[in-house]
Amino acid sequence: MDDRTVDKIFSGSLETLPPVSSKVCRIFTSSTFTDMLMERNTLMAEVYPRLKEFCREKHGLEFQVVDMRWGVRDEATDDHMTTELCMREIDNCQRLSMGPNFVFFGGQKYGYRPIPTVILGSELLMLRDALITMGVDTILIDTWYKRDSNAVPFVYILQPISSILVNFNNKRVPKLQAQDQATWWDTLAKMQKLLRKAAQACYNTHKMDKEAMHNYFMSVTEREVIKGVLSVKNTKNHVLALVRYINNINLQNLRRAANFIDIVNRQIDGEAMKLLSDLRDVRLPGRIEATNYDRLAKETHGEYLQQFCTDFYKGMTKLIDRAMRKEDSSAQGQIITEILQHLHACKNSVTVFYGREEEVKKVEDYIKGPSVNPLLLHGAGGCGKTSLLAKCASNCIEWLSHAKPILVIRFVGTSPESTALTPLLTSICHQISYNYMLPFEDIPDDLVPLTAHLKELLNCATDQMVS
Template sequence: MQSIQSIDILRGHCDDISGVRSKIVRVFLSSTFSDTLIERDSLIDTVFPKLKDYCREKCRLEFQYVDMRWGIQTESSNNHSEVQICLHEIELCKKYSIATNFVVLLSHRYGSRPIPATIPATLFELLYKVLCSNDNDKDDAQLVAQWYQLDSNCVPSIYVLRPISSVLSDILSSDREKMKEAEREWRKLSNRLRICLRKTATKCFERGQIQKDEYDHFFISITEKEIVEGILKASDANQRTLCFLREIEDIHDHLSDSKAPKYIDIDYSADGKAIVDSEAENLLNNLKYSRIPNGLQSSNIYSYKVHWTSNGINRQDHAAYIDQFTKDFFHAIKEQIDRCVQSHISIVSDPLQHEILEHAIQCKTYVTKFHGRIDVLHRLEEYVMNETENRACIVYGDSGCGKTSVLAKTAIEVLKWWPNRSVSVILRFLGTTPSSSTIYKTFLSISEQICKLYNLSMEIYPDVLQLRHQLETNLFLQIPPNEYLIILLDSIDQLETDAYDCQWLTKSFPKNIKCIISTLPNHGNILSNLKYLINYNQSSIENIQHLLIFVPPFEIETVERIYNTWLKVKQRLFVRQWMKEQIEIIPLFMKLVFDIICTWHSYDTIDDQLKTCRTVDDCIRYLFNHLQSKHSSILFRRALSYMTACQNGISQNELEDVLSLDDDVLKGVFEHYIPPIRRLPGILWTRIRNDMDEYIMEKEVDDSTFSFISLVYIQIIASLKYFHFDRFEVY
């Protein structure tokens, strides 16, 4: 007997579903870098390949790991966004991983404690006032005012640390000597800023003017911030996180060794003698022996004791420890995977239910961002409520105009339009899943859903026209007359070309079934073929007009309302100076621009390139340039070049393979660290994939899943910008 939840999913009533369906185990690996190099390399060598195989072969899952030694670009260091990037990666791991999502390795180093990249305005102004009140601190107050500037676009307002290059331009110099000199100068300045901010924060905390969490903002390390986000704030930490603690028992006896500073936080006495940094040690001990044990059960914490050698921790002298560590790591994550997968087994084992959920989650995402289109929805409501109309309704408009969001909203609203009826919704965003990548698989899936909904039986025919005939002459007719069904098929243009003749579409539906489909207006004669099927005739356009619904661009007033709503969610304020020059905008253009303006600070000026963005093409180029600077430029260019070169898309494994054979890509990626296996870390493509998530889809080709750029606009620009002009030799 089916559960109520299963029935609701089959009926398309998915209001309470999670916002994410994932087949990924994605683990963020947190630690300080220099002291855990051997452990990390051992994981890459022996453990991660085994976990990849286990996930793929036993659970049909993809295993990914996030190691922040890769992918932090120079620009991120320049604008102080490293911490934000790390915390965002943890957030993504928690969001997408169905099992373990965070593992921390700790020993004797507390980790880097950079000055805050942002400070809440009320806190900053208090600190600045205290600094200014003391004549001895006037120089420090001036330094703080020079480096922090108010961003009133953020709600509530914050002070933002200026990019290093805004004062020390040589930090980005191609001249290595100039760059090194700028780095030395920045270390001096940042140390002054760190000391004065901590001293002032301590004074305010002792006076009771600020809270403990505000005080901690200036003292705790990046690693502790990661642990807070990954473990201490997680409600399911015991099911999805792990901690590995390594103690070097005699490290304090060897502080003067040349390698010791890589393994323990060192300070120096007045006479130059190496001593332990007591402040860092106290913070670390509180983290290891208080905060983590209070937030994580003991069975999730693994402890090891080793002895120091003059070569630090290495595979030769510490082989037994490394062997035990890697075994524990593998089995601990394997156990968490097994337990978490078991709780998802009922959904995973039902391919149809999984398929329905995939589309329901997409629907939920689109509806969350839906605004306006009242006139379009009204026309769709009239169609649905028209009991004499038995033909399909066609929604059409240019790429990026919002057709998909309209159909998603319709899937939700139809339950309100038919409030007193038993209504089921079948929704497919075509081309977004392997089972919706061809018209045959789509019809097979829809037929199976109808059979499960109404307890019917069906034949599995090898041809889509046979499936259509079965629907028309059997399945549709067996649906009880008091049951209402609406079928929504979005983006026919995303199917293979054999679907473009639309002969698979039923010409006349029973009274209790409605069908709405969407397409581009000028793609493969799809719209013309659809018009023919619904008996479109120019001489009787009045009788057919209600079946052809055009989705137009937005007017500027609507755009501003939508942006204000979106920015409120992002806790940002709207910036009007650029938008006033626009006349009408399609949603794709809006989305591209929104991703830009939501990062603006109130003190920013609009860059010259953005001022020239008047079309979707312009914005796509701007987006690509931004992603090139965010990720490795050569990696981004080559990845999109390979993707656009493959007409049927490319699998993730294929893309990683070909990128791993590209020496230019690997040289750019392994700028700061060379791993034991010379292969592109999969997480680097995954980050690009996540940043382009709304523009990349998956489909099935020859029983394999391939990724491809979904929107025609973006396909064309990517091909022109990268495939045709980024020429390189392939051997």
């Protein structure tokens, strides 16, 4: 960060703010559900607590895990929002996390392959025509996909399950719920076949490219990997993959085997295996640094699980340490981070600010006026005090255009340094001292002399340089 940017931050400028350093390490864990159940449970019980402690004690970070294989509500399934929720959470992890943000646990199961929730209108009509040409009934497609003409271009939207199977979420009558749920999964399987058959036909006749066709064959896990790995520029510092191979899956017990490998019609799903192999063994290693891609193949389950946990912990701590080495951990760097958090909070609070002209004018008159008494805004919770103050703070540069105002903005309780009085006043003293080129060493540690020192600093303000 150059000196000019640092000066602007300390002056409280809200223009072109650099991003604030995150205090969170937030990872999205991607895997199929049944085959990685033991691994995820073990991480939850044994490794995540250690990583929480590591992040907190060594770097002052909060460690968070997003595991969408747990806790997705029935309503999300009903509205077909599960995949969309996963994509949003990956976005959140990429935006918020310091260091690693995506971890892939891979086995020999490609996983659940939903049908698209939204299909471009022209594309669905093309698929429908392909089915009709092949003499296939389209009543299922017509029943479950409805046209949305409000979208431009128009689209077809997969209807909520309970809008047609009304007892799908009816937990009060379990028998009816079970019947509708069974009907839905049977219907879904039929629609999967129809859409894939139509997409393949359109691809064969050059009406659809390979990527568009693949959209109807893709698993949720592959969509996550595309979002979290394959479409990311820098995977070196943010992505970890652990891949497991089981050589002796017992296919005599298909119900048990189906937890670890894709089974369809009591046979291994060859199509799913090809898709998985391409993703896991070709595309993924091609985008991840070799040291972040771990292949595990121990003889016994106990040895494997221990190695899995060890490698995961080492991989995560390596990426976290690497990210933190790039951070400015100096005293001044920490002060800048604190100020930036409040400047961003101020800027975000006024992006959609409207009205309150009378109150804003009163604050403007106070700022421009001769009064040296504090101005107090009070009101019921949620009435908009924070937004009003943020708006007035952002207007101060314009109101005091004749001077060089220093904006000391703090939203109490929104950052680690603003949750207690002593660090709050200390950070304010740091900001004012920097602008008047006063030594930080003069700032007392104890609250009583610190308060007196702040009063002295406030006296530094002049008509030309106001704080």
